[in-house]
Amino acid sequence: MKTPLLATALALTLAAPAAAQDRLLNVSYDIARELFEALNPAFAEHWQAETGRTVTIDQSHGGSSRQARAILEGLAADVVTFNQETDIDVLAEGGLVPAEWRDALPNGASPYYSLPAFLVRKGNPKGIEDWDDLAREDVAPVFPNPKTSGNARYTYLAAYAYGLARNGGDHEATQDFVRQIFANVPVFDTGGRAATQTFAERGIGDVLVTFEAETAQIAQEYEAQGFERVTPSISVFAAFPVAVVAQNAERNGSAEVATAYLDWLYSADAQRILADFDYRLTNETVAAEFAGSVPEVELVTVDEIFGGWDAVRAEHLADGGILDQVFVNQ
Incomplete structure (x- = not known):
């Protein structure tokens, strides 16, 4: 027989709302595994501090063009972080990404670049x-x-x-x-x-x-x-373009966190992580911190x-x- 105190505690536990949780699928290029293993926990911490919600970020990696084709064939990406602008253009032509996707974020929707x-x-x-x-x-x-x-x-x-x-x-x-x-x-x-x-x-x-x-x-x-x-x-100059896969994100209820995720890639915290992985930066303030380590x-x-x-x-x-x-x- 449960004591009154235990019964009350159980009732409160059952009545308490589950913590709000978001989920994202980031479909990315082949060699970005370690990069996003570093970026994703930092964004999750930022997101929880901003909203009080947790977020799980799943990753899919492969050749950029093959990844684009997989999305057209049904891979339910919420965001793409590619290394080729034409592969996002293919998604735009398929109606999954807005035609003006380059205008959605700074620097042609490329938070970082390489060569x-x-x-x-x-x-x-x-x-x-x-x-x-x-x-x-x-x-x-x-x-x-x-x-x-x-x-x-x-x-x-x-x-x-x-x-x-x-x-x-x-x-x-x-x-x-x-x-x-x-x-x-x-x-x-x-x-x-x-x-x-x-x-x-x-x-x-x-x-x-x-x-x-x-x-x-x-x-x-x-x-x-x-x-x-x-x-x-x-x-x-190799841009690394990003975009919300709007059709999927709307259906998945992830549009808010998807947009915030890509915005955050321009932040000082994210750019410093990118610099640690030897990408070149679009945030000029942070880029100046690493200027001496970039070959001409x-x-x-x-x-x-x-x-x-x-x-x-x-x-x-x-x-x-x-x-x-x-x-x-x-």
């Missing part, structure tokens, strides 16, 4: 310093398939931009240059994580081409192998060199486009 850079083996035995070294017959570069990986698409564009500079704007010569780089790649993985494993764990290739931020993390993860980071003379590089943009992403999609990425042409016999 394609190199990671070489200890001592840099092949003397790899710039993009033209990747076209040498004795060098085997490793990067994923640009058809499935936003990471590799930036690699392709950066190599093409360098080729144009080297060849005085001659597109035919530049395509021959990029074709030679592609011919030297021993295996095309579908995403950046698999390419890293090919280089670091399978010991294939002389240089891994990936985002600058990722080169730092890989060098740290595989410290015993003594990998060295190399910044090429020219590279392409000539950064060009997709707009400057290629006429914007619409032109890239039409001229380079479409079936039968320039990317397919340099992929011949690969």
Whole structure:
């Protein structure tokens, strides 16, 4: 028989409302696992302090273009944090993201950015310093398939931009240059994580081409192998765009927390975490704190060199486009 005091306590417990809880699915690019493992708990703490509610953030990682296709096929993402603007454009064309998604947040909805850079083996035995070294017959570069990986698409564009500079704007010569780089790649993985494993764990290739931020993390993860980071003379500004998948978020009742999550990525707290992962920052105050640790590089943009992403999609990425042409016999 329950005592009156125990019965009262049980009644109060049963009557107490459950703590409010939110849930998000963030669908992201392949190599961002560790980054969001650091960001998500910090946002959860911020969200609880702001609202008194807890939030669970689930993650899905893969090649950016494959992730976009998965969302179109039903993956119920509340937000996307991609490494390729065209992959969010695909979602906008599918009606899942507003057409004006770039205007929803500062800096074209890109809270941070990076650029394609190199990671070489200890001592840099092949003397790899710039993009033209990747076209040498004795060098085997490793990067994923640009058809499935936003990471590799930036690699392709950066190599093409360098080729144009080297060849005085001659597109035919530049395509021959990029074709030679592609011919030297021993295996095309579908995403950046698999390419890293090919280089670091399978010991294939002389240089891994990936985002600058990722080169730092890989060098740290595989410290015993003594990998060295190399910044090429020219590279392409790589935005990391984010968006609320509005159709899913409305259906899931997560629109408020989804919007707050992406807003928070611009905050000083989030930007310092991003800096710890060697991303370049859009918050100028925090960027100034880390200015001395950022290598100098000539950064060009997709707009400057290629006429914007619409032109890239039409001229380079479409079936039968320039990317397919340099992929011949690969």
